[in-house]
Amino acid sequence: MTGASPPPNPTSGPVVWMRKNLFATPSDTLLTFVGLLFLAWILPPLYGFLIGRAVPPGGTVEQCRVENVGACWAYISSEIDFFIYGFYPSVEYWRVNIVFAMLALLIIPLAMPKVPYKRINAILFIVVFPIASVILLSGGVFGLRYVPTEQWGGLMVTLIISVVGICLSLPLGIILALGRQSSMPIIKSICVAFIELIRAVPLITILFMASIMLPLFMPSGVTVDKLLRALVGVTLFSSAYMAEVVRGGMQAIGRGQYEAAAALGLSYWKRMGFIILPQALKHVIPGIVNSFIALFKDTSLVYIVGMKDLLEAVKTKNDAIEWASPTQAITGYIFAAAVFWMFCFSMSRYSQFMERRLNTGHKR
Template sequence: MSMAYVRDRDAPLRAPPVGTAGALGWLRENLFLSLGNSLLTLLLAVAIGYIAWGVLDWAVLRAVWTGADRAACAINNAGACWPFVWEKFPQWIFGFYPISERWRPVTAFLIGAAALVPMLMPGLGAKKWNALFLLVVYPVIAFELLAGGLFGLPEVETTSWGGLTVTLVVAVTGIVFSLPLGILLALGRQSSLPIIRSASVAFIEIWRGVPLVTVLFMASVMLPLFLPNGVSLDKLMRAIVGLSLFASAYMAEAVRGGLQAVTKGQTEAGLALGLSRWQTTRKIVLPQALRISIPNIVGIFIGLFKDTTLVLVVSIYDFLGIINAGLQDAKWAAPQTANTGYFVAALVYFAFCFAMSRYALFTERRLEPAGRR
């Protein structure tokens, strides 16, 4: 029999139809799949373009870039007043920190960034030692650099701190303390011991039922009453304690949701392998629960970072507070200075919050294969 018409290899692959692959295919699949989607895409594009053009026109095209006082910005149809930002920006970063000592918060932030970057990079090892440095050693170094009093560093009272320095100190400290405390509260709420479970439930519900503004007022006024004689905390420390306890209650509920999402069979499998209940929770259940809870945990972190603006109610000048204080300067009393200051504040807060959300998304994608297994 002749084998002349029997194919001995696969037919060559043909290119996909035009409009189903590449950039054109993505646009068609995601933005122009139907008539309704196409109309909605066009309406949103027009709205986004209109807003973007308005911001560009105000912040760049009609903006004032040079000047020494309000006269430069107090002109008709003027846009953003950037000279106001150039003059006030150092104060927005450091608050009332002495100018000659501003190298200290800069050094503290650089050390923290140098330690945090390897911690966030999955490919680098020594995570335990890195975490130990960030949680134990670095807070001592940062506090000594900022507060001074030892090693020949002049003492700087926390009342002189302000601006982005205070925002980062309050936010980072609140995040570091609220996460482990929230995990303990979540585990306590699921404990089989009635006393621990009731105490955890009471703590969570009480703190979640009180507005943060009230918590800050109470921390500023009532906390000193519960301290031993001769022990006192300044206003910044009181605000950090109140904010950390407040955030830990919400963190506990986020972690508890992750714990409930882990099937009971995971615990039974760990116990069947001879692990104790604590080992099963620590090595099997809790890692899965934290992976599931990443979106909620990051949402709480972002909310906590933005809630630092409320410390202004107890006379602590965070980043937004120091901007408001700068607006009282008669030298820059122009119509556009307030809008420009708030615009810069929005950009700074967006940058930090967007970075946290993007890294959380990266972590979710990296851990997704482990979840499928």
């Protein structure tokens, strides 16, 4: 009988993970220690400012004015309504809350692949939800008080512009990408001119044109709503970039796919709708979501047309004298950054989930 062999080395666990990912080579070990030193240098001050020396919600302004105080979260909790609703009448907040609830109830099941009744859900989100939202937010009908868009603001405006821009820029971008690859010279020239013109100027210029120049071309006495100007400008700007993302995905599809679809006798729109676009959009999911994230962050530029989005609402309240303190402004900007990060990070994680789900060709 041979003697007992030693047990095999473990292949899982925290120690194995650290040895493989943090201390595999001398350079990895050096970088790990440098990273630990950086965290030891940056984390204690951050903890002290954000938590340790911070004034919690419910505190007073006198506490925020103490020397060497941390973040004034009492200021955020006191002004949270303005950051979310802007100048919207407080007695009508329930209308905005209903719109928020409808958005969550429709978009969450739509984003979950295994939830049934996707077609009904999509119709409700694309057709019913916009009409109901306009009626609830604007009012003026069914006994609802009329609230002009000049009183809208805060997170509400940020979400409205981003959701509308995302929902419209993707189909517009697909149409522009198809038009740019069209064999008809007029359609191709129009799409190329539009894409190159929009991409050649920054978004702030487009919003400035929508705010200052557009009314000059309208008939006398006709005005364009400020929110509508922002929606049109952001949507057109994002659709031009989306068109190039989609076109890149279409060019990545092998020529044999086009020829095979044509050999089946499919029409142009069936070839694109059933064969080419599903593959192209799957390849460019990171680019599409990147455009969505950029659009969401670019909503902070709508102050050009006089709208107070989340960042502009924070900037407005940072000048409030009643909450004046050494950390008032930085606390407000940290709050705005946290909100933007939460939405952008969620979109990024969802795009990774969809990549893994649709990556059927070569599983990782």
